[in-house]
Amino acid sequence: MQVLALGSGAGGGFPQWNCACRNCSALRAGTFRGKPRTQAQLAVCADGNAWFLLGASPDLRAQIEAVPQLQPSKGQLRQSPVTGVLLASAEVDHVLGLLSLRELQPLEVYSTPSIRRILREDNSIFRMLNRVPGQVQWVDIVPGQHFWLQSGSEQSLRCQAVSLVSKFPAYVPEPKLPELAAQEALLGLILDAPPGKRLGYFPAVPEVDENLLNILDSTDLLFFDGTFWSDDELIRVLGQGQTARQMGHIPVSGPYGSLERLASLQRPRKIFLHINNTNPMLDEAGEEYRALRAAGWEIAEDGWQFQL
Amino acid sequence: MQVLALGSGAGGGFPQWNCACRNCSALRAGTFRGKPRTQAQLAVCADGNAWFLLGASPDLRAQIEAVPQLQPSKGQLRQSPVTGVLLASAEVDHVLGLLSLRELQPLEVYSTPSIRRILREDNSIFRMLNRVPGQVQWVDIVPGQHFWLQSGSEQSLRCQAVSLVSKFPAYVPEPKLPELAAQEALLGLILDAPPGKRLGYFPAVPEVDENLLNILDSTDLLFFDGTFWSDDELIRVLGQGQTARQMGHIPVSGPYGSLERLASLQRPRKIFLHINNTNPMLDEAGEEYRALRAAGWEIAEDGWQFQL
Numbered sequence: 328m329q330v331l332a333l334g335s336g337a338g339g340g341f342p343q344w345n346c347a348c349r350n351c352s353a354l355r356a357g358t359f360r361g362k363p364r365t366q367a368q369l370a371v372c373a374d375g376n377a378w379f380l381l382g383a384s385p386d387l388r389a390q391i392e393a394v395p396q397l398q399p400s401k402g403q404l405r406q407s408p409v410t411g412v413l414l415a416s417a418e419v420d421h422v423l424g425l426l427s428l429r430e431l432q433p434l435e436v437y438s439t440p441s442i443r444r445i446l447r448e449d450n451s452i453f454r455m456l457n458r459v460p461g462q463v464q465w466v467d468i469v470p471g472q473h474f475w476l477q478s479g480s481e482q483s484l485r486c487q488a489v490s491l492v493s494k495f496p497a498y499v500p501e502p503k504l505p506e507l508a509a510q511e512a513l514l515g516l517i518l519d520a521p522p523g524k525r526l527g528y529f530p531a532v533p534e535v536d537e538n539l540l541n542i543l544d545s546t547d548l549l550f551f552d553g554t555f556w557s558d559d560e561l562i563r564v565l566g567q568g569q570t571a572r573q574m575g576h577i578p579v580s581g582p583y584g585s586l587e588r589l590a591s592l593q594r595p596r597k598i599f600l601h602i603n604n605t606n607p608m609l610d611e612a613g614e615e616y617r618a619l620r621a622a623g624w625e626i627a628e629d630g631w632q633f634q635l
Numbered sequence: 636m637q638v639l640a641l642g643s644g645a646g647g648g649f650p651q652w653n654c655a656c657r658n659c660s661a662l663r664a665g666t667f668r669g670k671p672r673t674q675a676q677l678a679v680c681a682d683g684n685a686w687f688l689l690g691a692s693p694d695l696r697a698q699i700e701a702v703p704q705l706q707p708s709k710g711q712l713r714q715s716p717v718t719g720v721l722l723a724s725a726e727v728d729h730v731l732g733l734l735s736l737r738e739l740q741p742l743e744v745y746s747t748p749s750i751r752r753i754l755r756e757d758n759s760i761f762r763m764l765n766r767v768p769g770q771v772q773w774v775d776i777v778p779g780q781h782f783w784l785q786s787g788s789e790q791s792l793r794c795q796a797v798s799l800v801s802k803f804p805a806y807v808p809e810p811k812l813p814e815l816a817a818q819e820a821l822l823g824l825i826l827d828a829p830p831g832k833r834l835g836y837f838p839a840v841p842e843v844d845e846n847l848l849n850i851l852d853s854t855d856l857l858f859f860d861g862t863f864w865s866d867d868e869l870i871r872v873l874g875q876g877q878t879a880r881q882m883g884h885i886p887v888s889g890p891y892g893s894l895e896r897l898a899s900l901q902r903p904r905k906i907f908l909h910i911n912n913t914n915p916m917l918d919e920a921g922e923e924y925r926a927l928r929a930a931g932w933e934i935a936e937d938g939w940q941f942q943l
Contacts, residue, residue: 347707
């Protein structure tokens with residue numbers, strides 16, 4: 328399985344348009360030891376042919392144009408190696424890029440029924456994906472059950488969605504919530520490829536219990552929520568706001584943070600992704616970066632490629 | 636008035652993710668004599684301080700990061716020179732970038748009531764713009780009547796919206812249409828700056844009558860719909876599809892095309908923008924490009940700057 332990290336930042340990317348924090352200011356000034364990052368986006372391929380997107384970031388247009396593997400190559404006038412999109416939530420930074428795939432291309436979108444209903448029932452703009460017959464096929468998935476990403480009539484990648492305890496996005500109106508299933512709000516994604524290799528994609532994780540630890544330790548390559556370094560990061564930087572945990576993100580550092588909670592993992596190569604612009608670990612000259620490297624972690628950069 | 640052309644392409648940009656037409660293929664191969672283009676986007680500023688966006692393209696995040704004038708500069712942690720957004724339609728390639736401005740920043744969005752209602756009543760995702768008090772203020776404008784873009788309590792730019800005969804976007808559900816006012820679907824935008832200089836922004840124009848001709852000839856700098864070179868361009872390239880006029884765009888060439896219809900204009904500097912990836916005039920080695928240059932027109936490129 329080929330894996331492309333097309334984007335590695337949290338919502339808003341790095342730098343963020345209206346932010347002048349230490350990281351964003353230094354990056355714009357050219358004095359930052361670290362990379363700019365578009366919003367989190369993975370793409371995977373099992374057969375060298377059909378590619379699947381994990382999420383659809385707002386930066387998707389530029390992310391596709393950055394890698395030849397995702398560009399038309401078969402001599403047809405309208406064609407794309409992008410065959411399907413697998414959604415882990417209905418958050419803006421995870422779904423908006425679907426609308427950058429609106430040009431009448433056949434495509435499968437895999438999501439829970441609740442995520443599909445939020446997009447299709449309450450957002451007429453997503454009707455752009457279903458203007459003509461044979462455009463987007465919406466495929467329901469059930470957390471906990473195996474399913475296959477399909478390339479035409481071929482089974483391409485075997486998947487499982489792990490339900491994480493979380494809330495629906497802030498934009499979902501209160502009266503809609505009783506129609507939705509809480510276990511369908513936020514997923515971690517497990518993808519299996521021959522010969523027995525496993526990818527884990529967990530860009531947003533509110534907390535880690537023993538069951539989730541076991542699942543994470545069954546992967547070979549793990550992309551994990553690196554949104555915030557500390558629980559009070561936004562409050563410290565901005566003087567106001569919510570804690571990381573209130574926003575549904577386990578912080579990297581501190582008691583019960585991901586460095587501590589995932590220290591026992593044996594199997595996976597561990598990579599943080601979905602990193603907020605305020606996170607001090609973006610600074611490769613800083614102690615936070617040194618600490619996570621010493622703990623055996625890496626931080627994803629836009630453009631990284633992996634072979635599993 | 637400063638004017639920035641941040642993007643100059645039509646919906647999908649150039650190249651388009653799923654397109655392997657002659658233009659897109661040559662551009663990706665590095666053999667094209669012409670520039671890549673993000674989706675159409677202008678930014679204007681009268682006082683060297685407060686900037687207003689004309690439309691909000693899906694590429695807005697990268698477009699803002701490309702020009703220092705639009706980045707935070709006042710030493711506050713969260714701040715932006717982007718003060719407001721003026722909408723000409725509810726088309727995806729003209730409004731999606733609003734969601735790239737979702738980070739709780741005070742902002743005024745000027746639109747007709749119909750455009751506002753499509754976004755706010757039928758698309759819950761746009762609730763991200765109104766999560767906290769003092770975030771986005773929606774300001775109604777009336778076609779034909781003058782209004783001012785405001786920077787705080789200061790009047791910044793005097794505007795007028797010109798109603799163009801058109802349809803609402805394809806994603807608007809049929810049952811919604813009776814609630815909307817047809818003259819509020821598509822606008823041309825006129826912006827006046829001292830001393831008596833006038834900008835015209837007309838990224839989508841279905842047809843040109845004598846009244847519109849007079850309005851266009853009152854501008855000093857005119858950005859005009861350059862989507863398609865010929866009426867049957869998409870059908871010729873793809874073997875199917877709609878004509879330019881069926882899609883609401885007067886073609887550049889041919890009988891009653893914009894080169895012919897606007898030949899009599901005396902006052903403005905004339906610049907095509909919103910150029911589709913299939914348009915042969917993107918090729919600066921081609922006869923179409925020579926023809927429009929000979930007719931006194933230019934083609935906008937991403938990054939062009941103007942002083943009016």
